[in-house]
Amino acid sequence: MQDIEKLRGLLVRLGSSPIVISPWLAYIKQGVEFEGDLFDFLYWNARDYATEHWREEYVAQVFGTLPVPARVPKTAIYETAISTALSLAYNHSGDPLIDKSSADQSLAFLDEFVQEHGFDQFVSLYSVITAFENYLAIHYYGEMKESDFVYGKLHRPWIGYTLHDELILMQAMGTVEIFLRDGVRCLRLTELGRQRLEAIRALLNSTGYTETRSNLLRISHFSEMEDYESVIRYLGPELSKWRRRLLELAHIQEGMHVLDLGCGSGSLSFDAGLADQVGPSGRVVAVDPAQKLLQQAADKKVHYDKPWVSIQMASAEDLPFPDGTFDAVLAMLSIHLTDIPKALQEIARVLKPGGLFASFHALKFPFEEPFLRDWFEPIQHVSGLPPHDHALPDETVVPKYLPLELTSFDVRTVFTPCRYDDPDKVVRFFVENVGLFNDELMTLPWTEYQSLLRQLKENGASICSRLTKEELTVEYPAQLVMARRTTS
Ligand SMILES: C[S@@+](CC[C@H](N)C(=O)[O-])C[C@H]1O[C@@H](n2cnc3c(N)ncnc32)[C@H](O)[C@@H]1O
Structure with a gap:
């Protein structure tokens, strides 16, 4: 795990920079708006930047002798440009509207970061963060159909590319194995994969990245509700x-x-x-x-x-x-x-x-009330612990x-x-707006997170009817x- 330990210092510096490496944030469609044609502007500028600055020798520096997901430098720059612009816009105006100033600033900050730390280091950071999302999801489900993984169906449903190359990389590292279940190709983590997940988790926790990710969850909810x-x-x-x-x-x-x-x-x-x-x-x-x-x-x-x-x-x-x-x-x-x-x-x-x-x-949410404890019980399946309010x-x-x-x-x-x-109001306000369970929710694969919100509303409706x-x-x-x- 030495390869990821080397990124410790850089992850700490990432925390104090305006750069946001949050691939899922780059693709949230609901609520994010781009002024004019800024989506194309960011997309093409980021891709051009990657083409211009990525060097042949970085490939070995990042991947050693492992198989290379060739699209990664471009995707890394592009997704980071968008998530950074979104975070800048949101912090500046409280609105998830990417305007020209947040788009320009995002590209400038990204260039500064890459110039200071090296494009290879930046891509290594991005790769560890996306690998974390992959490992978390496979671990969460125990096993996954290969096709679900490759199309990111359950954990990265927004991607416009496939995760074939990331799977091949993980197989080559020995962290994931493929097996047949009823004639269908499936995958699961190996012991080494589980160790790698825990090592990345510990690294992201101790460098403050996890906390940043939790705060970003708030942006994804666009916490201010119209009503x-x-x-x-x-x-x-x-x-x-x-x-x-x-x-x-x-x-x-x-x-x-x-x-x-x-x-x-x-x-x-x-x-x-x-x-x-x-x-x-x-x-x-x-x-x-x-x-x-x-x-x-x-x-x-x-x-x-x-x-x-x-x-x-x-x-x-x-x-x-x-x-x-x-x-x-x-x-x-x-x-x-x-x-x-x-x-x-x-x-x-x-x-x-x-x-x-x-x-x-x-003050803290009154979980001692039996029906509230029952209502939010599905949270227990996520964390293994009774629902607990970390936010207040x-x-x-x-x-x-x-x-x-x-x-x-x-x-x-x-x-x-x-x-x-009113289950809809209760869940929207306490879970999405106040963020009562952000600590638990942030480790969930994306699709699972959406379905848990639905489940909490349905559970609430059933409790309210009684x-x-x-x-x-x-x-x-x-x-x-x-x-x-x-x-x-
Ligand atoms: C529950 S509302 C209360 C609003 C109002 N004071 C009232 O009496 O209805 C909480 C408000 O705190 C704001 N808020 C959240 N984080 C804040 C922060 N870091 N600094 C100041 N206000 C914040 C929210 O945007 C929201 O408007």
């Missing part, structure tokens, strides 16, 4: 009361300068009355990374006629405001979705001395990461009803945290 506001209003019928309560507890006064962090479609600023409380002599800055939700907030600003509210794209971990800007930072149902330690540092920084931080955020904090997390400059004076767990009687609406309404745990910025 987000009606979904959350349906699932959490009392959340509007909690928004008003948060404003009361924070003692928002006329003339204050307040940050609405993770504003979404503007429910706190407009519907709950934050803008009215600070009035025209004050100022509300409402920020969120999701472009589509910000557009809904911007529509409300016009509708409610509140020119003293400004709406802007920003993430909690990197707030584009000088130190000591705000009298209060309010985070309604958003802190749990951020990188909590980084977000809290930023909040402390942008608050004025004496300024107030108030958050109402979700428990009540210790936010208090623990409050920086020294933020002194908490009120921390409490509260409960608010959540309605689980219970009353009252039984399907369960108190959801949330936390209120109030803290003040020290004055010195």
Whole structure:
């Protein structure tokens, strides 16, 4: 396994570069848009780049004496150009729309990376990452028909090429064997193949690639739902009361300068009355990374006629405001979705001395409720463990990461009803949007992942048909945290 160990340093550097090697991301059709003819632009530029820069001597450097999948340098550049452009576009605007600037930047970053580390090294990285997808899928199914593998039917259904050459390579390495089952050619991992899968998995975990892949899953869901506001209003019928309560507890006064962090479609600023409380002599800055939700907030600003509210794209971990800007930072149902330690540092920084931080955020999913445990039981088949929520904090997390400059004076767990009687909304919101099971889902072959989502919705429908609406309404745990910025 020395060949893959040599890539350790490069994988770490990949993590801090804007390059995204994520073949599946390059082919997600649903939701990804290319402005004008940018698809062709990226496709042809990437192929031309590979033709120009790939050298004969790299072949032996990457593959030694093993059989060579000849299309790999072109595919590697092309798929990486698209997945990088998509990630750049999404991080910049919250929209999976590849525009000219993200396409140009992607090609430029790719060239920089290849120039710095070598085309052979780049192709080696790409090959290890795609090999991981292959090994994972074969391992997941135990055995696979050769034809299913070759056409990527179950694990890479988007490919416009076949995986014949990758199969021949794996056979030559001794990691996969072909056998006949009822006269049909099938394949499975050998012992060496299983060892290789585990070695690659350990390498990708320890270099941070796995975490990046998990975050990319969010892009593939295009987490902001068009009907987000009606979904959350349906699932959490009392959340509007909690928004008003948060404003009361924070003692928002006329003339204050307040940050609405993770504003979404503007429910706190407009519907709950934050803008009215600070009035025209004050100022509300409402920020969120999701472009589509910000557009809904911007529509409300016009509708409610509140020119003293400004709406802007920003993430909690990197707030584009000088130190000591705000009298209060309010985070309604958003802190749990951020990188909590980084977000809290930023909040402390942008608050004025004496300024107030108030958050109402979700805590861990209530799996102790028997019907919810049954509902999400199919997750157990994936991970071998009972469904567990990796994505949300428990009540210790936010208090623990409050920086020294933020002194908490009120921390409490509260409960608010959540309605689980609409399986489509529940699965879309908790699984796809919040990402409750990203850790488990990310190891699934693509087709299996889609079918698991369907299965969760069907399971939910069957459970919902057996219970009353009252039984399907369960108190959801949330936390209120109030803290003040020290004055010195
Ligand atoms: C459940 S919604 C809450 C929206 C709104 N505050 C409300 O009361 O309805 C969570 C919001 O947090 C935003 N969000 C996710 N990650 C974030 C981050 N890193 N920084 C700031 N906001 C984030 C989402 O885009 C989404 O709009």
